Amino acid sequence: MSKILDELLYSDSHEWVKVDGNIAIIGVSDFAQAEMGDITYVDVPAEGDEVSKGEEFGALESVKASSELYSPVSGVITEVNADLDATPELINEDPYGAWIIKVEMSDKGELDSLLNAAAYAEIAK
Amino acid sequence: MNFGVDTGFYPLGSCTMKYNPKINEEIASHPAFAGLHPLQPESTVKGAKEVEEGLGKALCAITGMKAFTFLPCAGAHGELTGLMLIREYHLAHGDTARTKVIVPDSAHGTNPASANVCGLEIVEVKSGANGLVDVESLKPLLGPDIAAIMLTNPNTLGLFEREIGEIAKLVHGCGGLLYYDGANMNPLIGKVRPGDMGFDVLHLNLHKSFSTPHGGGGPGSGPVGVAERLLPCLQNVHTSGFHGNFGVMLRAYAYILMLGRENVKMVGPLATLAANYIKESLKDDYKLPIPSVCKHEFVFDGLINDGARDGVAGATTLDVAKRLLDYGFHAPTIYFPLLFHQALMIEPTETESLETLDAFIDVMHRIAEEAAKDPEMLHSAPHNAPIGRPDETTAARQPVLKYE
Amino acid sequence: MGTFAYFPHTEEDIRVMLKRIGVESIDALYSDVPADFIYKGEYDLPDALSEQQVRDFFDSLGSKNTKLKVFAGLGAYDHYVPAVIPYITSRSEFLTAYTPYQCEISQGTLRYIFEFQSMICRLTGLDVANASMYDGPTAAAEALRMAIASTRKKNKLVVSSLLQEHVLKVIRCYMKYPGYDVVYTEDVLSELGPDVAGVIVPSISRHGIVQDLSGYADAVHAAGALLIEYCDPSALAVLKTPAEWGADIAVGDGQSLGIPLCYGGPYVGFMACKQDYMRKLPGRIVGQALDASGKRCFVLTLQAREQHIRREKATSNICSNESLMALWVTVYLSLMGPEGMKKVNGLSCEGAHYLHAQLLATGKFEDPFPGKPFLKEFCLKPLVPAEKLQQKLLDAGFFAAVSIDGYVNFCVTEKHGKDEIDALVAAVKEV
Numbered sequence: 001m002s003k004i005l006d007e008l009l010y011s012d013s014h015e016w017v018k019v020d021g022n023i024a025i026i027g028v029s030d031f032a033q034a035e036m037g038d039i040t041y042v043d044v045p046a047e048g049d050e051v052s053k054g055e056e057f058g059a060l061e062s063v064k065a066s067s068e069l070y071s072p073v074s075g076v077i078t079e080v081n082a083d084l085d086a087t088p089e090l091i092n093e094d095p096y097g098a099w100i101i102k103v104e105m106s107d108k109g110e111l112d113s114l115l116n117a118a119a120y121a122e123i124a125k
Numbered sequence: 126m127n128f129g130v131d132t133g134f135y136p137l138g139s140c141t142m143k144y145n146p147k148i149n150e151e152i153a154s155h156p157a158f159a160g161l162h163p164l165q166p167e168s169t170v171k172g173a174k175e176v177e178e179g180l181g182k183a184l185c186a187i188t189g190m191k192a193f194t195f196l197p198c199a200g201a202h203g204e205l206t207g208l209m210l211i212r213e214y215h216l217a218h219g220d221t222a223r224t225k226v227i228v229p230d231s232a233h234g235t236n237p238a239s240a241n242v243c244g245l246e247i248v249e250v251k252s253g254a255n256g257l258v259d260v261e262s263l264k265p266l267l268g269p270d271i272a273a274i275m276l277t278n279p280n281t282l283g284l285f286e287r288e289i290g291e292i293a294k295l296v297h298g299c300g301g302l303l304y305y306d307g308a309n310m311n312p313l314i315g316k317v318r319p320g321d322m323g324f325d326v327l328h329l330n331l332h333k334s335f336s337t338p339h340g341g342g343g344p345g346s347g348p349v350g351v352a353e354r355l356l357p358c359l360q361n362v363h364t365s366g367f368h369g370n371f372g373v374m375l376r377a378y379a380y381i382l383m384l385g386r387e388n389v390k391m392v393g394p395l396a397t398l399a400a401n402y403i404k405e406s407l408k409d410d411y412k413l414p415i416p417s418v419c420k421h422e423f424v425f426d427g428l429i430n431d432g433a434r435d436g437v438a439g440a441t442t443l444d445v446a447k448r449l450l451d452y453g454f455h456a457p458t459i460y461f462p463l464l465f466h467q468a469l470m471i472e473p474t475e476t477e478s479l480e481t482l483d484a485f486i487d488v489m490h491r492i493a494e495e496a497a498k499d500p501e502m503l504h505s506a507p508h509n510a511p512i513g514r515p516d517e518t519t520a521a522r523q524p525v526l527k528y529e
Numbered sequence: 530m531g532t533f534a535y536f537p538h539t540e541e542d543i544r545v546m547l548k549r550i551g552v553e554s555i556d557a558l559y560s561d562v563p564a565d566f567i568y569k570g571e572y573d574l575p576d577a578l579s580e581q582q583v584r585d586f587f588d589s590l591g592s593k594n595t596k597l598k599v600f601a602g603l604g605a606y607d608h609y610v611p612a613v614i615p616y617i618t619s620r621s622e623f624l625t626a627y628t629p630y631q632c633e634i635s636q637g638t639l640r641y642i643f644e645f646q647s648m649i650c651r652l653t654g655l656d657v658a659n660a661s662m663y664d665g666p667t668a669a670a671e672a673l674r675m676a677i678a679s680t681r682k683k684n685k686l687v688v689s690s691l692l693q694e695h696v697l698k699v700i701r702c703y704m705k706y707p708g709y710d711v712v713y714t715e716d717v718l719s720e721l722g723p724d725v726a727g728v729i730v731p732s733i734s735r736h737g738i739v740q741d742l743s744g745y746a747d748a749v750h751a752a753g754a755l756l757i758e759y760c761d762p763s764a765l766a767v768l769k770t771p772a773e774w775g776a777d778i779a780v781g782d783g784q785s786l787g788i789p790l791c792y793g794g795p796y797v798g799f800m801a802c803k804q805d806y807m808r809k810l811p812g813r814i815v816g817q818a819l820d821a822s823g824k825r826c827f828v829l830t831l832q833a834r835e836q837h838i839r840r841e842k843a844t845s846n847i848c849s850n851e852s853l854m855a856l857w858v859t860v861y862l863s864l865m866g867p868e869g870m871k872k873v874n875g876l877s878c879e880g881a882h883y884l885h886a887q888l889l890a891t892g893k894f895e896d897p898f899p900g901k902p903f904l905k906e907f908c909l910k911p912l913v914p915a916e917k918l919q920q921k922l923l924d925a926g927f928f929a930a931v932s933i934d935g936y937v938n939f940c941v942t943e944k945h946g947k948d949e950i951d952a953l954v955a956a957v958k959e960v
Contacts, residue, residue: 342627362702394556
């Protein structure tokens with residue numbers, strides 16, 4: 001059984017969102033990291049890039065697989081987690097601590113379409 | 126340190142590791158060809174031109190196509206060249222809206238990748254429970270935006286797409302073309318011609334079906350054959366610098382000349398015989414998800430008894446593959462196609478003797494027994510290879526790609 | 530059965546196999562193929578030949594080729610091939626191996642690819658190289674795709690029209706279908722703008738002139754684009770490296786590193802890049818690893834970039850490459866070393882300059898690029914009809930004076946002594 005935090009929102013493509021004012025902090029769920037196995041690289045965009053909801057913004061890589069990352073919200077990337085470049089295993093070790101990007105949301109209304117912990121638990125199994 | 130076809134049996138699915146005849150090597154290094162500059166005028170390379178013509182004609186006879194280009198240097202390069210020819214064909218007909226290509230979910234990874242490089246959008250068609258393209262799922266995908274469907278027949282499960290006649294009719298009916306991925310051509314050599322099944326464009330892997338050596342990953346040669354209506358397109362597509370991998374063509378031509386009209390008929394049938402023999406011999410130890418007659422290869426979905434018990438993980442396909450190395454065999458293709466989680470894809474060829482096939486079957490039985498008794502011993506295999514299992518995760522996280 | 534060398538089965542073997550399968554005949558194994566598709570005709574192929582007949586056949590075809598001394602370049606160079614190379618590359622452990630997917634029994638292949646990558650990095654000065662591409666022209670086309678993949682939302686590429694013709698031909702073909710905006714021009718810097726993803730220039734022009742790329746990297750980088758340099762790897766031993774010019778990616782053809790002309794192939798493309806673009810590099814890459822017991826070994830790595838994992842999202846579709854030719858190059862470079870490479874270039878350059886002077890002295894040419902630096906090949910403007918010139922030389926046993934852009938190309942390598950060059954000049958005088 002993978003860990004799901006109650007206070008977060010989730011997408012059906014296994015990203016989590018933590019809302020901090022107008023900023024969405026985005027990572028991948030415990031379920032997603034377990035499916036991938038040992039993550040060897042996180043491909044992320046640059047700060048200042050625009051993302052839109054549902055659009056691919058990067059990818060996780062393991063030795064034998066790659067999995068695209070989709071943005072759960074639209075907006076501008078304000079920060080990228082630089083630690084993941086040298087230590088991608090942080091996502092395996094602490095998926096809810098190892099955020100990937102922070103996005104300044106252009107439409108907070110988009111959050112309404114995300115899943116709460118209970119709804120996500122139905123998918124993540 | 127290195128295993129080759131000459132070292133031992135190489136049952137690598139979709140790779141057709143057949144014997145590489147030694148006479149071919151002698152011909153390929155013939156000084157009358159090795160010294161030719163690629164820009165020499167035709168009047169000075171008449172012998173080389175006859176090799177191109179003779180080999181092209183032979184491949185047309187074997188496949189039922191009208192002409193070949195030898196520019197592609199590998200299978201994936203052939204796919205790309207073939208798709209460009211298809212785009213040229215549609216453009217020549219003012220058909221600019223055909224920008225999608227249909228690819229089955231069981232296809233080789235190169236198919237969607239080649240389509241993408243050619244600027245085509247990929248539409249995936251699902252396989253049915255019998256492992257074949259589901260014609261009903263295909264129908265709604267067809268329309269005026271379809272450039273082509275890419276198929277390998279037999280497919281990557283080693284199964285003949287028996288609905289190919291209907292598929293060809295439907296795809297042609299919507300104005301699309303049929304592309305044949307020749308990676309799996311070996312079982313059809315001497316028996317079935319892709320041109321007769323309605324394919325408009327195909328590539329062959331001379332380094333698979335036509336016995337030229339793989340060289341540790343190349344050079345290959347991926348000549349592309351076309352049906353009559355695509356002949357005018359050939360002049361518009363230039364996918365390599367000069368005339369393709371001429372040295373590889375010499376080898377393949379020597380092979381075909383040794384085969385001749387009579388022996389060519391037995392290539393596919395004997396390869397198919399060997400594959401079915403292994404499949405039937407091992408199906409009590411390994412899960413056979415689709416129990417029908419196969420062509421050149423087949424896929425097991427892991428062990429029937431993997432030895433899993435409380436606190437002990439069962440032996441995986443990776444473990445079986447690594448254990449085979451201890452017994453002096455190359456491993457089959459593993460974890461492909463993606464349709465089965467523990468896929469173990471086995472392809473013998475017509476050049477392996479019954480003695481070799483039996484030795485492989487014996488070892489596969491023995492590994493199944495070992496797995497049932499002591500899966501942990503398999504987890505750490507190989508035990509007798511030059512090196513043990515490497516730490517690939519660290520290698521990918523902190524890549525060291527050259528001497529520093 | 531039992532009569533053809535490549536089919537080891539006896540009648541009895543076949544009977545045993547059919548019995549295990551539970552069918553009466555081999556034909557029954559094709560029961561799933563609709564009868565219409567079973568080929569019933571005779572194959573339009575010749576009768577089977579014996580080995581001796583195959584030898585004789587190719588001897589007779591070979592005799593239809595004209596034996597010529599090659600004094601032409603334009604992308605394929607007649608450098609000396611040390612005798613040891615074909616002996617090593619034809620060892621069946623290398624020759625008959627597949628791609629090294631099972632690393633535990635493929636350390637030989639993986640090790641030489643690692644050496645190849647290291648040597649390409651040394652020649653180009655760049656950080657990372659892959660395990661090879663098909664040839665130089667396809668490597669150039671793939672580098673342009675890589676520039677698009679490495680920059681976000683840019684669609685324009687600038688291609689120098691000074692690249693050799695066979696390179697341009699392949700680039701034009703590869704670029705046509707994905708719908709990139711591609712500009713072909715001699716003055717690449719004038720086309721820079723915010724929408725440009727990559728610029729490709731040669732280190733030696735199609736006319737043999739060594740290029741001065743000062744300021745290129747700064748201008749290209751200021752536009753947010755990648756600079757790609759197409760180079761002759763043999764010449765890199767004496768010229769400024771792509772890294773020194775500030776290039777992000779270097780590509781070219783390894784043929785000049787001791788691979789026989791062989792009517793155009795197999796050759797080997799190479800590609801190297803800066804560390805920043807490592808994850809976008811197409812094709813196979815070998816990396817160093819440790820095995821379970823801590824022993825140093827080699828594996829295929831960064832595979833998540835590749836088509837077998839990423840399918841349509843892969844930057845490239847390349848799968849098979851030119852591995853054995855990479856071994857060829859690796860053996861060549863290890864035999865030559867830095868000193869040997871300088872000597873090859875020195876001898877070729879001396880010979881070329883000698884020929885250049887002698888040809889001008891015949892009065893049958895003008896120098897279209899006076900004072901411009903060249904290495905082993907050069908172009909002259911013929912004052913006699915080019916076709917007639919080439920034919921006269923062919924008749925005298927030389928392949929030289931290949932037409933290009935109204936000029937004719939000549940090339941000299943370390944294989945050609947003064948007497949041969951003098952003989953070529955004598956033949957020119959006859960025209």
